[in-house]
Amino acid sequence: MKDLIFVFIFLILFSSRIENALPSRLYVWRVGQGQWITWVKEQNCLHFDMGGESAPTRFIQKLCRDKKNSLFLSHADLDHIRFIPWGKKNLANLCLHELPRETLNEKKRRLITSLPLCTFNSELVEDISITYFKKKNANDLSRVFLLKSSNRYTLIPGDSTTSAEHYWSHKISNLNITLLILGHHGSRYSTGDNLLAKLSYLRQTICSARKKRYGHPHADTAQRLIRRGLPLIATELWGNLSYEM
Ligand SMILES: [Zn+2]
Structure with a gap:
């Protein structure tokens, strides 16, 4: 009986920690x-x-439909927002963390603002984009997200350009970033040497693109990675990718 009481008290005291300790996974969809x-986390x-x-979508729905769903938008190009109508319909409580930073046309504004703004923050996701960076196009203004998991970071630069990287990359110097989703799908105008020089813990890079569309990943970007001995995995060739976080 004593033992049972002890187990019960232990569960009450540490249940939140146990929940946090459950492995979560990051999926990069093809x-x-x-x-x-x-x-994908326990509740979110x-x-x-x-x-x-x-x-x-079927797989995403299976994983996420009953959880709290929230959306971090890098910017509002169609290749980043096309499935929002599907998400609204099929994922519970889908909310938006922040509006994109560029000026939106009426159609995109209507679509994006149809999502409620999230009333909670995730302390594991940091937006490290620079607000005072003045450029006109949406890619320059793309938000950049840093994900903190157990003992490492993942960097998701959206479609941020090399000139934008110049402004935010100092924020990540010496961080243990092991996984990088290539900015702008591996375009030659992203993932510059200046950024790569700051990523000394990097172990893997991922390109989310279809080669025939715009030639991503570009050969110049691939060369910059090869020179540093960094492996590049393309979702087009490898399919959906998943990592323990
Ligand atoms: Zn894009």
């Missing part, structure tokens, strides 16, 4: 040209963009 990444699904040409 969506053709575009981006949709989901961090955090989506980083919701775009692409096609997506394994």
Whole structure:
């Protein structure tokens, strides 16, 4: 009986820790040209963009439909937002963390603002984009997300450009970032040497694109990675990817 009481007290005291300790996974979906990444946790699904040409919606629905779903948007290009109508319909409580930073046309504004804004924050996701960076196009203004898991970081730069990288990359110097989703699908105008020089713990890079559409990943970007001995995995070739966080 004493033992049982002890187990009960232990469970009450440590149940929240046990929950936090349950492994969560990061999925980089094969969506053709575009981006949709989901961090699946015990109670939540955090989506980083919701775009692409096609997506394994049934599988995503199975994983996330009964959880709290929230969306972090890098920017509002179609290849990052196309599946928002699907998400609204099929994922419970889908909310948006923040509006994109660029000026939206009426159609995109209507679509994006039809999502309620989230009333909670995730301390495991940091938006490290620089607000004072003044450029005109949506890619320059793309939000950049840093995900903190047990003892490492994942970097999701959206479609951020090399010139934008110059402004935010100092924020990640010396961080233990082991996984990088290539900015702008591996375009030659992202993932510059200046950024790579700050990623000394990097072990793997991922390209979410369809080569025939815009030639991503570009050969110049691939060369920059090869020079540093960094492996590049393309969802187009490897399919949906998943990592323990
Ligand atoms: Zn894009």
